Amino acid sequence: MRFKSFVAACGLLFAGLQVASAQxxxxxxxxxNGLAGPFAEPDADLDTDGITNLMAYAFDIAPVNDPDAWExxxxxxFIGDPPEPVMTFVLPREIPRxxxxxxxxxxxxxxRVEIARKNGRGPWKGTAEVFRRKLEDGCTEISVEAPLDMPIPEGESPLRLRVEFLP
Structure with a gap:
């Protein structure tokens, strides 16, 4: 059974990927996307690019060898003076529910302290400032700034984005 899963997963490297709707x-x-067995697990990263299947799904990225993945x-x-951290990302046209x-x-x-959360297609909630900008392709650019009353620790990554399944 594992051999079949491996063969199916390797076939992805050469086949055109079919995209399923987020619905x-x-x-x-x-x-x-041809993922089966252990390769279909949300934490799997078949092409070892550091982007798990769940992150690929949440950001509309092909799970294997997507040339636009890092965009x-x-x-x-870090923006402003003094520099404040801003997390920016693009949500797909069709946000997974x-x-x-x-x-x-x-x-x-x-x-870690949660400062912003978006459950599926619901609104953003939390203490962070969340800015939205609709893009020409129908996607939405999101920028998240930490609340002004929260001290920002020094370091390379004071903000972190986590994607999780809804309960």
Missing amino acids: DGYLDWAEA KVPSLA DVSYVVELVKKDGK
């Missing part, structure tokens, strides 16, 4: 859900997306994943920038997008502030002690 269909993660399992349908995985099947439409679609979240980025962190079965995932949550969670932005966290990483404190000095390493603990």
